[in-house]
Amino acid sequence: xxxxxxxxxxxxxxxxxxxxxxxxxxxxxxxxxxxxxxxxxxxxxxxxxxxxxxxxxxxxxxxxxxxxxxxxxxxxxxxxxxxxxxxxxxxxxxxxxxxxxxxxxxxxxxxxxxxxxxxxxxxxxxxxxxxxxxxxxxxxxxxxxxxxxxxxxxxxxxxxxxxxxxxxxxxxxxxxxxxxxxxxxxxxxxxxxxxxxxxxxxxxxxxxxxxxxxxxxxxxxxxxxxxxxxxxxxxxxxxxxxxxxxxxxxxxxxxxxxxxxxxxxxxxxxxxxxxxxxxxxxxxxxxxxxxxxxxxxxxxxxxxxxxxxxxxxxxxxxxxxxxxxxxxxxxxxxxxxxxxxx
Amino acid sequence: xxxxxxxxxxxxxxxxxxxxxxxxxxxxxxxxxxxxxxxxxxxxxxxxxxxxxxxxxxxxxxxxxxxxxxxxxxxxxxxxxxxxxxxxxxxxxxxxxxxxxxxxxxxxxxxxxxxxxxxxxxxxxxxxxxxxxxxxxxxxxxxxxxxxxxxxxxxxxxxxxxxxxxxxxxxxxxxxxxxxxxxxxxxxxxxxxxxxxxxxxxxxxxxxxxxxxxxxxxxxxxxxxxxxxxxxxxxxxxxxxxxxxxxxxxxxxxxxxxxxxxxxxxxxxxxxxxxxxxxxxxxxxxxxxxxxxxxxxxxxxxxxxxxxxxxxxxxxxxxxxxxxxxxxxxxxxxxxxxxxxx
DNA sequence: GTTAGCACTCTAAGCCAGTGAGTGCTAACA
DNA sequence: TGTTAGCACTCACTGGCTTAGAGTGCTAAC
Numbered sequence: 036x037x038x039x040x041x042x043x044x045x046x047x048x049x050x051x052x053x054x055x056x057x058x059x060x061x062x063x064x065x066x067x068x069x070x071x072x073x074x075x076x077x078x079x080x081x082x083x084x085x086x087x088x089x090x091x092x093x094x095x096x097x098x099x100x101x102x103x104x105x106x107x108x109x110x111x112x113x114x115x116x117x118x119x120x121x122x123x124x125x126x127x128x129x130x131x132x133x134x135x136x137x138x139x140x141x142x143x144x145x146x147x148x149x150x151x152x153x154x155x156x157x158x159x160x161x162x163x164x165x166x167x168x169x170x171x172x173x174x175x176x177x178x179x180x181x182x183x184x185x186x187x188x189x190x191x192x193x194x195x196x197x198x199x200x201x202x203x204x205x206x207x208x209x210x211x212x213x214x215x216x217x218x219x220x221x222x223x224x225x226x227x228x229x230x231x232x233x234x235x236x237x238x239x240x241x242x243x244x245x246x247x248x249x250x251x252x253x254x255x256x257x258x259x260x261x262x263x264x265x266x267x268x269x270x271x272x273x274x275x276x277x278x279x280x281x282x283x284x285x286x287x288x289x290x291x292x293x294x295x296x297x298x299x300x301x302x303x304x305x306x307x308x309x310x311x312x313x314x315x316x317x318x319x320x321x322x323x324x325x326x327x328x329x330x331x332x333x334x335x336x337x338x339x340x341x342x343x344x345x346x347x348x349x350x351x352x353x354x355x356x357x358x359x360x361x362x363x364x365x366x367x368x369x370x371x372x373x374x375x376x377x
Numbered sequence: 378x379x380x381x382x383x384x385x386x387x388x389x390x391x392x393x394x395x396x397x398x399x400x401x402x403x404x405x406x407x408x409x410x411x412x413x414x415x416x417x418x419x420x421x422x423x424x425x426x427x428x429x430x431x432x433x434x435x436x437x438x439x440x441x442x443x444x445x446x447x448x449x450x451x452x453x454x455x456x457x458x459x460x461x462x463x464x465x466x467x468x469x470x471x472x473x474x475x476x477x478x479x480x481x482x483x484x485x486x487x488x489x490x491x492x493x494x495x496x497x498x499x500x501x502x503x504x505x506x507x508x509x510x511x512x513x514x515x516x517x518x519x520x521x522x523x524x525x526x527x528x529x530x531x532x533x534x535x536x537x538x539x540x541x542x543x544x545x546x547x548x549x550x551x552x553x554x555x556x557x558x559x560x561x562x563x564x565x566x567x568x569x570x571x572x573x574x575x576x577x578x579x580x581x582x583x584x585x586x587x588x589x590x591x592x593x594x595x596x597x598x599x600x601x602x603x604x605x606x607x608x609x610x611x612x613x614x615x616x617x618x619x620x621x622x623x624x625x626x627x628x629x630x631x632x633x634x635x636x637x638x639x640x641x642x643x644x645x646x647x648x649x650x651x652x653x654x655x656x657x658x659x660x661x662x663x664x665x666x667x668x669x670x671x672x673x674x675x676x677x678x679x680x681x682x683x684x685x686x687x688x689x690x691x692x693x694x695x696x697x698x699x700x701x702x703x704x705x706x707x708x709x710x711x712x713x714x715x716x717x718x719x
Numbered sequence: 720g721t722t723a724g725c726a727c728t729c730t731a732a733g734c735c736a737g738t739g740a741g742t743g744c745t746a747a748c749a
Numbered sequence: 750t751g752t753t754a755g756c757a758c759t760c761a762c763t764g765g766c767t768t769a770g771a772g773t774g775c776t777a778a779c
Contacts, residue, residue, distance in 0.1 A: 060741050075753050078742070096741050096759040136523070137539045175515050175529060181478065183535045185527045187517060193525045193537045197479045212554060276618070277638040280630065288628055295637070296619040402772050417722050420773070438728040438773050 037087075042113060043070060044080050045089055049101045049109050053355050056283045058098030103320040103354065106332070110317045110358050117363040123152055127367055131340060138192050138345055142272045145338065145368070146348065150275030153350060153361050156298065159272045159338065161346035162309050165264055167192060168226050172218045172259065174211045180204035182211065184258055189224075196262050202250035217247055218255065227264025230256060271304055279331075284353045290330050294351075297327040308347040311335040315365050320354040332356050336365040379429075384455060385412060386422050387431055391443045391451050395697050398625050400440030445662040445696065448674070452659045452700050459705040465494055469709055473682060480534045480687055484614045487680065487710070488690065492617030495692060495703050498640065501614045501680070503688035504651050507606055509534060510568045514560045514601065516553045522546035524553065526600055531566075536604050544592035559589055560597065569606025572598060613646055621673075626695045632672050636693075639669040650689040653677040657707050662696040674698050678707040 037045075047068045051059045061081055065074040081099055084090045089105035092098070101109070119127070130148035134141040138161055146157040167188035175183045180201045186194045200206075206214075222230065242249035262268060276298055285291045297303055303325055310324075318333045332354045338345040348368075350361050379387075389410045393401045403423055407416040423441055426432045431447035434440070443451070461469070472490035476483040480503055488499040509530035517525045519539060526538045542548075548556075564572065584591035604610060618640055627633045639645055645667055652666075660675045674696045680687040690710075692703050 058741090062741075073753055074741095075755095076751085079752085082743075092742085094760060096743095097761075098741065136541055171517060171519070173515060173517050173527070175513060175527070177513070177529050177533050177535075181533065183513075183527070183529050185515070185517070185525070185535075185537065187519050187525055191519050191523065191539060193519075193527075193539060195527065195535045195537060197533060197535060199478055208558075216550075275641075277634060277641055280634045280637055286630055288622065288630075288633075291630075291633065292619060292622045295622055299617075299619055400772090404772075415722055416772095417724095418720085421721090424774080434773085436729060438771080439730075440772065 037108075040070065040072075041080050041084055043068075044077060045084060045101070045105060045109065046113055048081075048090060048099060049105065049355075052101055053357055056353075056355060058093055058100050060098035063098070101355070103322065106319045106354060106358070107322075110319070114359045114362070116366075117359050119152075119363060119367050123364075124367055127152065127364065128370075131368070135340070138190070139270060142270070142338075142346055142348075146272045146274040149348070149350060149364055149368070150278065152364050153352075153357070154275070154278050154281075155350050155352035155356060155361065156275045156279045156294075157273070157348065157350050158298065158304055158308065159346060159348040160269050160305065160308050161192070162269055162305050163190075163344075163346070164188075164192065164269050166226055166228075167263060168224055169219070169222050169230075169259070169263070170224075172215050172222065174215045174218070174255070176206060176208060176211050182206075184255065184262070186259060186262055188263075194262050194268070196258050198254065198258050200251055200254060202248065206251075214247060214251070214255075218252075218259075222256070222259065227260050227262075230260040231264065269301070269305055271301055273298055279351065279353075282353045284330065284355075293327040294331065297325060298351075303327075304349075307333065308335065308349055311337070311347065314339070314369070315362060317358060317362070330354065332358070334358065334361045334365065336368070339369055379450075382412065382414075383422050383426055385410075386419060387426060387443070387447060387451065388455055390423075390432060390441060391447065391697075394443055395699055398695075398697060400435055400442050402440035405440070443697070445664065448661045448696060448700070449664075452661070456701045456704070458708075459701050461494075461705060461709050465706075466709055469494065469706065470712075473710070477682070480532070481612060484612070484680075484688055488614045488616040491690070491692060491706055491710070492620065494706050495694075495699070496617070496620050496623075497692050497694035497698060497703065498617045498621045498636075499615070499690065499692050500640065500646055500650065501688060501690040502611050502647065502650050503534070504611055504647050505532075505686075505688065506534065506611050508568055508570075509605060510566055511561070511564050511572075511601070511605070512566075514557050514564065516557045516560070516597070518548060518550060518553055524548075526597065526604070528601060528604055530605075536610070538600050538604050540596065540600050542593055542596060544590065548593075556589060556593070556597075560594075560601075564598070564601065569602050569604075572602040573606065611643070611647055613643055615640055621693065621695075624695045626672065626697075635669040636673065639667060640693075645669075646691075649675065650677065650691055653679070653689065656681070656711070657704060659700060659704070672696065674700070676700065676703045676707065678710070681711055 044064060047064050048059055061078040062074040064077050081090065085092065085099060088102055089108060090099040091102045093100060127148055130144045131141065134144050142159045142161065146159040150157040167190050169186060170189050171187040173185040177183045177197060180203065181197065181199050182203065184196045184198060225233065242252045276295065279285055279294055280291055285294065307325060315334065315336045318335065320332060321329045323329050323333060331351050333349050333351050335347065335349045338348050386406060389406050390401050403416040403420040406419050412419065423432065427434065427441060430444055431450060432441040433444045435442060469490055472486045473483065476486050484501045484503065488501040492499040509532050511528060512531050513529040515527040519525045522543045522545065523539065523541050524545065526540060528536045567575065584594045618637065621627055621636055622633055627636065649667060657676065657678045660677065662674060663671045665671050665675060673693050675691050675693050677689065677691045680690050
């Protein structure tokens with residue numbers, strides 16, 4: 036079906052288009068890429084490629100532009116693996132190493148770094164945060180009748196809430212510590228959902244059995260459950276939104292608006308980040324389910340560093356984005372990252 | 378200088394322009410606003426207004442558009458006070474009441490709510506977070522040699538850091554609690570800067586005096602100081618970026634880019650939010666120091682609710698923004714907000 | 720001081736022809 | 750049979766030209 040030459044030509048078209056964003060004609064290819072055949076031959080091949088759906092002509096007598104199908108073939112079969120420069124690799128590595136202990140900082144720096152390296156827009160989130168389980172609960176008095184609640188999850192992430200507990204007015208550090216220990220013992224290992232189910236319609240007696248004043252326990256457990264399971268709780272880290280406006284395909288204000296809008300819609304972004312079974316997944320143009328992003332391509336990846344899963348990340352750019360570069364950056368991100376010895 | 382009629386005319390021009398974004402001519406004013414004089418008279422008055430610099434003509438034979446100076450006069454002297462509808466006031470009130478306990482949630486909801494109410498872009502931050510003082514320190518073991526550090530500040534805000542303390546490997550809850558108490562006793566009341574100064578070049582002996590292993594105390598104090606004082610620590614809450622792209626003045630891609638870029642630059646935003654001596658301050662067009670925002674107007678306010686200062690907020694829109702509406706929303710925000718009784 | 724009338728200005732929109740890049744097809748060539 | 754040269758054709762884009770419409774400034778009359 037696709038002979039070697041056709042693939043060469045498709046590759047040339049894609050490479051040129053990634054760079055110029057202009058439809059590209061047979062003569063240009065003949066001149067710029069040394070394929071050893073004339074523009075007429077290339078013209079014939081391009082005609083075939085168009086018939087097969089790998090490229091399209093924006094209008095009857097213009098050059099050709101890769102189609103989604105063309106990009107798909109390129110990404111799946113043709114695209115070369117690229118290596119980062121030492122400088123780039125080092126930059127990425129440092130961004131990661133300096134924040135390995137704290138998920139929120141890591142996500143923030145990672146999306147910033149990748150956005151800087153690629154010049155595309157980056158979105159990251161720990162969408163699994165909704166399913167973390169309680170490992171430790173710590174209650175600390177903050178002010179009269181106001182308490183800070185700190186949750187440590189099985190993923191070693193920390194969340195906190197400040198909440199009023201008028202019934203616990205006067206409760207000091209020691210008592211708060213005792214309640215903390217009690218709660219940790221009872222609730223440890225549970226996820227937000229489980230908490231919810233567990234405590235729907237509980238009786239006061241139940242709380243008494245737990246040796247905790249129900250007027251204190253009930254709002255506390257509600258707060259814990261809310262902090263753990265609410266979707267509000269998933270923090271989205273966006274970086275490089277401005278970059279997307281620099282691409283000529285978004286000079287069209289409608290499209291620019293659609294994208295900026297999509298980048299502000301948390302639910303949509305979570306769905307977008309959630310849906311990836313593979314480690315690195317490329318979604319091209321209309322393949323995207325989010326209609327506001329069908330003029331874009333998205334490269335999603337799991338953030339897995341040193342065997343540990345931190346969350347998901349997506350790089351968003353025009354369909355003519357530099358897939359090869361982005362994929363190589365994401366591969367690099369998943370490397371083993373260790374402090375240098377000595 | 379400015380007689381009553383001139384002011385009426387200026388007001389008419391501004392009101393019309395806020396709505397239509399089109400230059401407005403004498404005949405239109407004569408028809409739409411019942412000033413009891415002919416278009417020729419209005420023409421003469423407009424000629425005067427132009428000479429005085431309150432309005433400008435984009436080109437020789439077009440209608441007039443308010444100048445920055447015109448808006449300034451309007452904002453300072455002419456603009457009517459408006460009342461929110463009950464629905465709007467209630468919406469704002471609920472957004473505030475439901476999050477009064479926790480600064481981060483409050484800022485987030487507030488900027489979202491105001492952006493929804495006004496259809497402009499909103500930015501909020503607690504820029505004073507860099508100067509908060511320590512009220513309570515809580516250290517909790519998370520994993521072997523890894524600890525969660527929770528700081529409660531004098532403003533009842535909570536910050537946390539996760540950090541490795543290899544030297545404290547094996548330290549359990551009880552010991553961690555003791556260290557927490559010790560640190561709270563020593564460092565309570567200090568700001569991040571003070572901590573920094575206090576512990577530059579301290580000797581090991583000093584830590585021994587504090588009854589804490591120096592290998593543990595040093596990184597802990599460094600983390601505390603970093604968490605309190607770093608500028609990274611100021612969280613920016615942005616909402617409604619898409620809105621700004623809906624205004625025809627930003628159909629010009631250059632301007633759209635400038636703004637979206639400015640909204641991603643944390644330092645710039647902090648400067649912007651920081652500089653306001655008054656409770657509500659209007660910055661019009663070129664008055665703005667940030668060159669990227671000189672095509673915009675910005676209305677800044679202190680977030681002061683129930684006598685408590687939470688941070689700063691800024692509403693960003695085109696220079697023809699609806700100053701009156703935004704100011705009334707911000708005034709409403711500062712009301713006394715209490716739960717209804719019964 | 721106000722108004723009607725009029726000539727003038729300038730933009731935006733529509734139209735048209737010319738240009739150039741690119742195509743598809745055909746016929747000749749190796 | 751695959752490749753190439755040649756040629757007619759298509760179509761977007763550009764620049765010049767015209768027209769319509771909104772608005773101004775000025776003058777003279779009320």
